[in-house]
Amino acid sequence: xxxxxxxxxxxxxxxxxxxxxxxxxxxxxxxxxxxxxxxxxxxxxxxxxxxxxxxxxxxxxxxxxxxxxxxxxxxxxxxxxxxxxxxxxxxxxxxxxxxxxxxxxxxxxxxxxxxxxxxxxxxxxxxxxxxxxxxxxxxxxxxxxxxxxxxxxxxxxxxxxxxxxxxxxxxxxxxxxxxxxxxxxxxxx
Amino acid sequence: xxxxxxxxxxxxxxxxxxxxxxxxxxxxxxxxxxxxxxxxxxxxxxxxxxxxxxxxxxxxxxxxxxxxxxxxxxxxxxxxxxxxxxxxxxxxxxxxxxxxxxxxxxxxxxxxxxxxxxxxxxxxxxxxxxxxxxxxxxxxxxxxxxxxxxxxxxxxxxxxxxxxxxxxxxxxxxxxxxxxxxxxxxxxx
Amino acid sequence: xxxxxxxxxxxxxxxxxxxxxxxxxxxxxxxxxxxxxxxxxxxxxxxxxxxxxxxxxxxxxxxxxxxxxxxxxxxxxxxxxxxxxxxxxxxxxxxxxxxxxxxxxxxxxxxxxxxxxxxxxxxxxxxxxxxxxxxxxxxxxxxxxxxxxxxxxxxxxxxxxxxxxxxxxxxxxxxxxxxxxxxxxxxxx
Amino acid sequence: xxxxxxxxxxxxxxxxxxxxxxxxxxxxxxxxxxxxxxxxxxxxxxxxxxxxxxxxxxxxxxxxxxxxxxxxxxxxxxxxxxxxxxxxxxxxxxxxxxxxxxxxxxxxxxxxxxxxxxxxxxxxxxxxxxxxxxxxxxxxxxxxxxxxxxxxxxxxxxxxxxxxxxxxxxxxxxxxxxxxxxxxxxxxx
DNA sequence: GATGAATGAGAGTTCATTCAT
DNA sequence: TATGAATGAACTCTCATTCAT
Numbered sequence: 001x002x003x004x005x006x007x008x009x010x011x012x013x014x015x016x017x018x019x020x021x022x023x024x025x026x027x028x029x030x031x032x033x034x035x036x037x038x039x040x041x042x043x044x045x046x047x048x049x050x051x052x053x054x055x056x057x058x059x060x061x062x063x064x065x066x067x068x069x070x071x072x073x074x075x076x077x078x079x080x081x082x083x084x085x086x087x088x089x090x091x092x093x094x095x096x097x098x099x100x101x102x103x104x105x106x107x108x109x110x111x112x113x114x115x116x117x118x119x120x121x122x123x124x125x126x127x128x129x130x131x132x133x134x135x136x137x138x139x140x141x142x143x144x145x146x147x148x149x150x151x152x153x154x155x156x157x158x159x160x161x162x163x164x165x166x167x168x169x170x171x172x173x174x175x176x177x178x179x180x181x182x183x184x185x186x187x188x189x
Numbered sequence: 190x191x192x193x194x195x196x197x198x199x200x201x202x203x204x205x206x207x208x209x210x211x212x213x214x215x216x217x218x219x220x221x222x223x224x225x226x227x228x229x230x231x232x233x234x235x236x237x238x239x240x241x242x243x244x245x246x247x248x249x250x251x252x253x254x255x256x257x258x259x260x261x262x263x264x265x266x267x268x269x270x271x272x273x274x275x276x277x278x279x280x281x282x283x284x285x286x287x288x289x290x291x292x293x294x295x296x297x298x299x300x301x302x303x304x305x306x307x308x309x310x311x312x313x314x315x316x317x318x319x320x321x322x323x324x325x326x327x328x329x330x331x332x333x334x335x336x337x338x339x340x341x342x343x344x345x346x347x348x349x350x351x352x353x354x355x356x357x358x359x360x361x362x363x364x365x366x367x368x369x370x371x372x373x374x375x376x377x378x
Numbered sequence: 379x380x381x382x383x384x385x386x387x388x389x390x391x392x393x394x395x396x397x398x399x400x401x402x403x404x405x406x407x408x409x410x411x412x413x414x415x416x417x418x419x420x421x422x423x424x425x426x427x428x429x430x431x432x433x434x435x436x437x438x439x440x441x442x443x444x445x446x447x448x449x450x451x452x453x454x455x456x457x458x459x460x461x462x463x464x465x466x467x468x469x470x471x472x473x474x475x476x477x478x479x480x481x482x483x484x485x486x487x488x489x490x491x492x493x494x495x496x497x498x499x500x501x502x503x504x505x506x507x508x509x510x511x512x513x514x515x516x517x518x519x520x521x522x523x524x525x526x527x528x529x530x531x532x533x534x535x536x537x538x539x540x541x542x543x544x545x546x547x548x549x550x551x552x553x554x555x556x557x558x559x560x561x562x563x564x565x566x567x
Numbered sequence: 568x569x570x571x572x573x574x575x576x577x578x579x580x581x582x583x584x585x586x587x588x589x590x591x592x593x594x595x596x597x598x599x600x601x602x603x604x605x606x607x608x609x610x611x612x613x614x615x616x617x618x619x620x621x622x623x624x625x626x627x628x629x630x631x632x633x634x635x636x637x638x639x640x641x642x643x644x645x646x647x648x649x650x651x652x653x654x655x656x657x658x659x660x661x662x663x664x665x666x667x668x669x670x671x672x673x674x675x676x677x678x679x680x681x682x683x684x685x686x687x688x689x690x691x692x693x694x695x696x697x698x699x700x701x702x703x704x705x706x707x708x709x710x711x712x713x714x715x716x717x718x719x720x721x722x723x724x725x726x727x728x729x730x731x732x733x734x735x736x737x738x739x740x741x742x743x744x745x746x747x748x749x750x751x752x753x754x755x756x
Numbered sequence: 757g758a759t760g761a762a763t764g765a766g767a768g769t770t771c772a773t774t775c776a777t
Numbered sequence: 778t779a780t781g782a783a784t785g786a787a788c789t790c791t792c793a794t795t796c797a798t
Binding site: 024171184 | 214292301303333345366
């Protein structure tokens with residue numbers, strides 16, 4: 001299961017994401033994935049033990065990528081306003097710049113039948129610890145960290161669904177949202 | 190495709206929801222659904238034209254149920270604080286009381302391959318209009334209605350994922366959340 | 379199994395013929411036939427014991443119709459030339475005027491799996507006897523009656539396949555064919 | 568859909584022909600065909616895209632075989648009497664020596680629902696050209712080539728239906744038929 | 757006489773997976 | 778490492794047929 005050709009592994013990963021998004025988990029067959037990746041079906045089994053583990057592996061990689069991106073985006077920041085701006089903007093930027101990847105993660109994580117043994121996303125845990133740390137430092141109001149998390153990351157998701165044509169309007173919504181969350185979660189200056 | 194036996198239709202609907210939640214959309218086969226509903230596979234096709242339209246029909250029914258429930262919960266309310274409380278509490282109550290149904294809707298709506306022609310949920314539109322009306326009446330702060338919507342309904346979803354054992358903790362989180370949103374979206378009293 | 383509504387029986391018969399011609403025997407399902415006839419599937423079983431016997435019954439009716447038509451067309455004729463003209467012309471006329479019915483018979487009779495117990499077409503036997511009688515009367519050359527039969531009825535079939543647009547050309551072919559067969563089967567005048 | 572094992576392809580072809588003859592097109596299921604060929608159902612789909620194209624492909628192969636056989640049988644002949652003898656005898660011999668194959672072609676070609684896009688039989692066209700050539704050389708009487716074709720090939724078909732027990736009687740009929748057609752289509756010597 | 761509802765059986769097709777090459 | 782060929786199991790869906798109304 002160790003591989004020579006990392007480019008082939010990458011092609012398979014992209015194929016999985018694209019096919020899942022286009023056809024749903026039901027329609028994402030090894031045959032379609034292999035065709036899209038330009039390899040034979042048997043080759044897929046050189047890089048992955050079976051279909052389930054393939055999906056899980058790729059999901060975890062994608063989720064890690066998302067949270068690591070956000071952790072990086074806040075590195076060194078100490079001001080609450082900047083932190084929230086960095087998180088929401090970063091989340092939004094990731095969403096738009098890696099649309100497929102992001103949607104794949106969303107779709108996967110909302111399916112209990114798939115997620116039920118995928119709590120192992122390291123950088124998600126790291127992000128939770130960061131939030132906790134910032135709260136310990138009294139950067140946020142003294143709310144439960146879960147609620148802080150929800151307030152920061154859930155509302156912005158809706159912008160992913162928007163018509164990507166109206167870029168300007170999306171930007172307006174985004175900055176308004178940042179302002180709302182800042183006011184809600186931070187102490188007045 | 191016309192029916193007499195509404196109880197059979199109901200059994201099929203429940204079976205669909207349960208099987209989808211247990212096995213995901215990929216694993217939800219007609220055979221499993223029929224077995225769970227206690228009818229023959231062929232009978233499923235008396236009540237639904239095909240699998241895709243079956244899933245869509247049931248999804249729309251469930252989504253309508255959710256939003257109608259919330260519309261009812263706010264009927265007659267005129268105070269911003271009460272409205273937000275009713276919406277968030279109602280959402281939470283619906284989530285816990287109709288857990289399967291709710292999770293089915295969530296899972297379905299995060300799958301683009303399925304949703305792509307399901308924008309036809311009437312009472313979702315009605316809810317948006319209500320939000321707009323309240324905002325026209327200056328009950329909410331003058332934010333975009335989309336952001337209002339996101340703030341109210343997205344954070345509370347996270348509570349659905351919580352361990353349902355700690356009822357008390359969930360309640361704490363809920364009331365804190367209501368308070369946060371009220372402060373964020375309403376004018377100070 | 380005796381019926382009131384002969385018009386319904388007729389509608390079913392026509393539906394069978396049309397559906398078989400359009401979809402082949404493989405695609406001719408009771409459901410399609412019933413829909414085309416404007417009755418319920420169950421009603422078909424009031425008029426026919428089962429699918430196989432339905433097809434056989436209708437086939438025999440159609441075949442009888444064809445041969446009876448030809449027997450009538452030669453009634454009273456005593457001259458060889460006229461007889462052959464009447465048979466070939468009659469066959470051709472039947473073919474074009476009852477195209478569906480004729481093609482149904484052709485298709486059915488070339489399928490051994492269906493015909494294997496349908497040798498019971500009375501007027502086909504009568505036609506063979508007529509040919510035998512005419513030969514006994516030395517109207518035809520002293521060939522085997524089977525060959526006489528083949529010569530008269532098989533070549534003309536090909537005209538059924540022709541482009542029905544070129545009516546004139548078909549007519550030309552027909553009259554030439556009649557002439558050929560007359561010369562081949564009759565004594566020179 | 569590319570193959571290595573031509574013997575397997577051949578086994579499938581034979582299975583198709585046999586099952587179609589025994590059960591008709593309606594009864595010829597992939598499952599029966601696969602069982603008869605000694606392969607799994609899925610294997611059939613390695614050699615053929617789907618059932619319809621499988622039947623069509625095999626039909627065309629068989630029809631080509633028939634007409635090529637007859638073209639070969641007349642190669643080098645220049646005398647009208649010999650040509651007609653070769654064609655009718657050849658047709659009859661092919662019919663008896665490749666009975667299954669022949670009946671399969673007959674049954675298939677009389678089913679409009681199947682044939683509707685199978686006019687692509689190359690050697691059938693070649694045979695028509697040959698007939699035309701012979702007629703241009705004044706070997707046949709100046710009849711339409713379609714009628715010549717009908718006269719030569721249609722009557723002999725009937726012998727395929729005869730009880731194959733009476734070999735002697737069949738031979739009698741055959742030679743008589745050849746004589747009839749020769750007289751009809753050729754100039755008197 | 758007529759039908760809507762129901763179903764077991766089976767249709768064609770695709771699945772995830774294996775293995776010899 | 779990579780793959781074409783192979784397959785048992787499972788898929789969605791339709792079949793011919795029955796029966797209570």
